[in-house]
Amino acid sequence: MKFSPLVDELIQSLRCLPGVGPKSAQRMAFQLLERERKAGLKLADALSKAMSDVGHCQSCRTFTEESLCPICASNKRGQADTICVVETPADVLAIEAGGHFSGRYFVLLGHLSPLDGIGPEELGLSLLEQHLQTGDILELILATNPTVEGDATAHYIADIARRHNVKVSRIAHGVPVGGELEYVDSTTLALSFNGRIQL
C-alpha cells in the first residue's frame, strides 16, 4: 500500500484510461481530491450510467443507449439510399462537422485485424449485408482509414457490395486543402498521385 486504501484504489483504477500511466494517475487523483470533488462525483455517475446502459445502434452499430442513434432515428437525412462506412464514432462526428454528407452511416468499431481476432463478424458485416439485401441502398461509400488494415477492410467490404450489385466507392486521400506539399508525408503524396483526376 502506498497511500490510504481508497486513494490507492482511485489511482489504480484511473490506469484503465488509455495513455494514463502511474504518474498521471497520481496527478489526476490528487487534483480531483484537492479541488474537483463535484466534477469527480459527476464523472463517477456518468461512467456508471454509460458503462451499464450504452449499447449499439441496431442500424449503424455506433454507441447509443437507445435502440437507434440520433442519426439513424432522424427522418431528416436526405440521402437515405447511401451508407458511409467508417471505423469509429469519431469519424462520424468529423464527417457530420463537414456538413457535406446527408446519408446514413455504418460504424465498424475497428478494422479487420486477424491477429487480434477481429474478423468480419466482429465488425458487424452481416448486419451491413442485411442493409444491402433490402435493395434500398444504392451506394456504399468506404471511409475507412488509409492504413494497411483500413485498406484491407475496404477491399473486403467492396467485394460484399459487388456481390449485392451495390455501387461502391472510396473517399479520396491526398494532399489536404491548404496543406503545403513539402510537409505532406510520402504515403499521402503517393495516394494523391494514384488518385489524380484527369482535367
Place this chain on the structure above:
Amino acid sequence: MKFSPLVDELIQSLRCLPGVGPKSAQRMAFQLLERERKAGLKLADALSKAMSDVGHCQSCRTFTEESLCPICASNKRGQADTICVVETPADVLAIEAGGHFSGRYFVLLGHLSPLDGIGPEELGLSLLEQHLQTGDILELILATNPTVEGDATAHYIADIARRHNVKVSRIAHGVPVGGELEYVDSTTLALSFNGRIQL
C-alpha cells in the same frame, strides 16, 4: 448534442481530469465503451467512494479516509521528533521510497501563492504550529520544491519554526548523483554551488 446523451455526458465529464482535452476525452470514452466496461465500472465506484469519503489526516494533512493516515498511525517510525514538510502526497511517496527518513511528515497540499488566494491558512500552517507548540518536535526539515513559490513557503515556515525555537533545515538541492554536470540546468548548478560543503 454530438453523440447519444449518455456518451456525450461521459466525454464531457472526462474533461475534469487534468491534461484531458476534447480529443483524448473522446478516445477514453470509446475505449471504455468498446473494451473496458468492467474497468470503467470499477473506476466509477472508486471515484465515488474516494470523492465522498477521503478527507485529510488530522496530523499531517495528507489524503486519507481515516482520521490518521497509515504513516501517522504507525508506531514504528523511529524519528518521531522530526517533521519533514512537503508540498504534495507524491513527495511523501518519493521520500518513503528512498527509505532514509523515518520521521513524520506535514503535507502542505500546495505552496504559498497569494495571487491564487493560497495563504498560510490554506496550507494548514496553524496545524503545523500546534505540532511545534507541543515541544515534542526537535527539528523541521523543509522539502518544498526549489521554485520561487517553494522557496518563499520554506522561508515563511522557517520563521515560524524559529519563533518556537525548533531547529529548522532545508534539504540540499544540487547535481543529482549519476547526473552529468554538462546536462544539469543552470539553476540547479547555481544551487549546488551555493550549497557547497567545505572539505
